[in-house]
Every structure is written in structure tokens, then in C-alpha cells.
Amino acid sequence: MKNEKNIYQSRRDFVRKAGRVLVVAPLVAVPLALAKKTTASGYVWQIDPFKCTQCGQCKTHCVKTPSAVKCVHAYVMCGYCDLCGGYLRQGVKTISTGAENQLCPTGAIVRRFVEEPYFEYTIDEDLCDGCGKCVKGCKDFGNGSLYLQINQSLCDNCNECSIARSCPAQAISRVPADMQYIPKEREEGHS
């Protein structure tokens, strides 16, 4: 009886040991293979403003509501125009801060008089939902100083950004975590 059991027992033990060696092998091999391809700090997702076509998916496809994507203003590029293509609806009759004249659906752009004839435009990020309408307006009629960026403090840093998956311009990609933003300004170091 005892012997009989032992045959099965030892056979099973052998299979288990052999299997263990077989599965340990890849477990050791994977980290070794990836030793040179590992970063300690990881990645964040970011929009390349030069590829983005302001399609509007950023507002709707982020897993967060409202989207983690916000409009950012590169002030040094801005013309501080009175007739701002990003602030005003196309073909408005009067240039004013009236809601009916504003391009931004949530009224997130704040217009402030600086000096004749300049106006400053800042973004209220709490209101901005990343729809990109102003960015398009600014690109088409202005200097292109407005652009979309993923706000890293709001972003969940999903394993695969769900906007990146549907971004038609493939403008969203992983960037090293020490970069975090892709600023549009010309001047280096100004961010």
C-alpha cells in the first residue's frame, strides 16, 4: 500500500518540481530581459500641440468628467488682440464680453483690458472642459497661442489613455515623467 502510493506520490512530486523550474525560468528571464528597458519614474500621457487638430474628442473621451484636458495659454505667443479668434464667436457684431459673443461654451476664458489696444485672455481651468473650440479659433484666426494639454494633476495617468486611443491625429503619447508638458512657446525655458 505504502509503496504503491509512493509511485504516484513521487511522480507527482517530480512533475511539480519540473514544472516549478519551467515556470521560474520566465519569471527570472522577464526582469532580466527588461533590465535595460525599465524606468523608475515612468510615463505620463501628453498632447503634442503641433499634432492636435482640436477634434473635440478630448472633451468626451477622457475617463474623467470633466476631462483632464485643459486649454493652456502660451502668453508670449499671444497677440493680445481686441478681436480674438479664440474668445469671440465668428462674425460677432460687437466686441464685448457678452455671453452670446463668446466662443467658449462654458465661458472659461477671462478677458481683461491691459492697455490700449491690448487685451489679456486667461483660462479658468475649473470651467474649461477641454473641448478645444477656442484652440481651433485661435489657430485659424490668431497666433495659435492657445493649445490643449493634459493637466497632470487631474489626469489619472491611465495605463492606456482612453483619449489617446481615439485621438484621430494620434497626438497623444507617453512622455517621460520628467517632461509632463509639451509647451508651445518658442522661448526656451519659459513655461
Place this chain on the structure above:
Amino acid sequence: MVLALMLLWQTVMMAQDRFPRPEFESGYEYPEHQLPLQRAVWLEYVDVAVLIAALSVAAWLALKKRSRNGLVWLAVFSLAYFGFYREGCICSVGSVQNVALALFNGNYTIPLTALLFFIIPLVFALLFGRVFCAGVCPLGAIQELTGFSPVKLPRAVESVMAAIPFIYLALTVLFAATGSQFIICRYDPFVGIFRLDAPFTMIVFGILLLLAGIFINRPYCRYLCPYGVLLNLFSRFSWRHLSITPAECTECRLCEDSCPYDVILPPEKAEYAGDTTGSRKRFLIYLVLIPLFTAAGSVIFFNLAPALSKVNPDVKLAMEIREEVETGTEATSLAAVAFKESGSTEEELFTREMDVIKKFRKASPWAGAFLGLALGIGLVSLTIRSSRTGYSPHRGKCYSCGKCFRYCPVQVKKDKI
């Protein structure tokens, strides 16, 4: 590279400098930029520490303390921490994709935390069985806590459905390795619940799964989870494993029906096994079939490659553009519009498409081979007889949930010490 980027910037800027930049006289200063940084990276290492701690506690609760209640509380904690606090991201199940992408893709380097999340639960599975599933995995935890009244499915249904995770795993690795998509993340049914925010269809899918899970416990784990395939494999060869009984099994059969996943193996005695020639013969036949299945799988998948490659956005776009060129129907999808605006040429797109398809041609046969091999080995293992005394859980399939503990009447004698 940097130079090219600068040049590109320069040209883009030139085109857009419609209005001169103002020179302010009133001493106006540019406002501060708001570009807030990500939460500190070291916090991700806290996650790794929590993972190791939770796994150790789970192993202790399942193997040593033998406390089902403890495991339930651990599941509550993991659900709160990895699920609701960390919003289901970072997770070991998804890390499979990062590893696949890093292994097969030249320019992706994997974050160390993702690699650790992939490896550590497997190491624990090899030591103590699937303690990760017992109370650490947030996906498992949410199902564990909502599975109330298990019903048994017919064995045949069960074994057919159990093949899905293998296919899911093969496709996951294939799509991740070719840099096309992360399907685990995309079709994760519970992450929307963790975030309390998701596309409507995913919320519905998640809730339906949870509702089904009330009766068919852990449906995601059993019929979908690709990481479970790996855990299953590692756990089979585990060094220690949870046992139903704290001491010697008396074969009282009380626990026989206690497992909601029906993975408790009854005793099998060699001397009652009867004639073994039949099963020997089947064993040999299936053994010969393994290479056949493997080859068949790779051939099938090789031919499926072009179809599979359509999940890649470049391939999809290229098809649309090609159709426009050939038949004149205008490509109107957002991607096509963006492509036309981007100024890159059709040739560039088509080369990128060919690259992707080539990658799929190279990788798909492996996915097929893996599936064929798994099927072959599965069949062979059906014919292997073993001798077992006492009731014990199937090492690969047991989630170490501990639900069977309280059915066992055997007590450890206190006065033994």
C-alpha cells in the same frame, strides 16, 4: 532629432504669427503658467509596498490563520485602496500589457512599478497559491464581496467558458506587443465603478457582471481574466497551498459541494481506478496531438493576421485612405480629416501600415501556437490519473478564498502541544 523638432516649431510658428507680439508700456507681466505636475512618483512605490504587505497578509490568513473573515476584510481593504482610492489603475491584470509592449517594442521602457506589479503576485502564487486573487486583486475583491448564492454550472459549459481567458490573454499580448491597443484596460468592466465614472456601456457591462456574479461567483475571474491564466499556471506548482482541512482529511464529504467555483477534487484511489490501458492510450494519442494543435493554431492565426491588424489605428486609417484613392469615396472619419490636415503623405502612412501588418504576421502565429499548445496540454491532463487521499482544492483554479474552511469538521487538537 532636437534640431528637426526646433525647425518644425519654427515653421509652424512662422505660419501662425499673424499678429505681432505686443510691446507693453504699462509694465505688464505675463501671468504665471498653470502647469501643475503629476502626483509624486514615490507614491507609486507606496502602492508596491501595500501590494507586498497585502499579499503577505493574504498568504498568512489563507494558509496559517485559516480565517475566511480575515480574507473578507482584506478584500474590503484592497477594494478600497486599489479599487476606489487608486481607481483600479495600477493593476496587475493590466500590467501584462506593459510587459508585452516592453518585451516586443523597441522604444517603450516599462515603468518599474508596472513590472513589479506583474511579477510580485506571480511569485506569491508560486509560493502560496493564488493568494492575490483571495483578497488583494481589486477586481477579484469586488466580485468576492458580491457573490452570495453560488449555483453550479454544468461541467461542459464550465470547461468551454474556461477557454475564453486563454484567447483573451493571447489577443491581449498580441495587441499590446504590436503597439495597437490595451484591450484589458479598454474592456475592464469594473474600473468604471471604481472611478464612479465611465462610458455608459461599460457601466452596464460591469453591473451586469456583478449581478450575474451573485449566482455565478467571480464571472470575470473564471471566464475572462487573462492574468488568471498565468496565476493558475504558477499556482499549480506552488510550494505551499491552502488546504481545506486543518489536519487530516477524514473524507467525510462535507466540503464536497462547498466551493462556489466547484474546484474541490475528491479523493482518487489508485487501486479502485480499474483498467488503465484505455486512459494510457488516450494519453498517448493526445500527446501526439499537441504538436498538431500547436501547428494548426499558428497556421490559423497567421491567416487571421490581416484581419486582426485592423484594430491598429494606422491600419484602419490606411484602409480608409486607400479606398478614397481607389474608389473616390471621400474619407470623412475624424482620423482621415486629421490625417489630411497633418501634411504627412500617403506613402508614409502606407509604409507604417505595412510595418504594423508585418509585425502582426510575425506575432500572430505565436499567439495561435500558444492557444494550440494550451488546448493540447489541457486534453492530456484530462487523461492523467493520480492518487489522492482526502479532499483538496485544485491548485490552479482555487482562488484561496477560504469559503470551504467552515465546512470541515476536523479540529486541530489543542492539547497536541
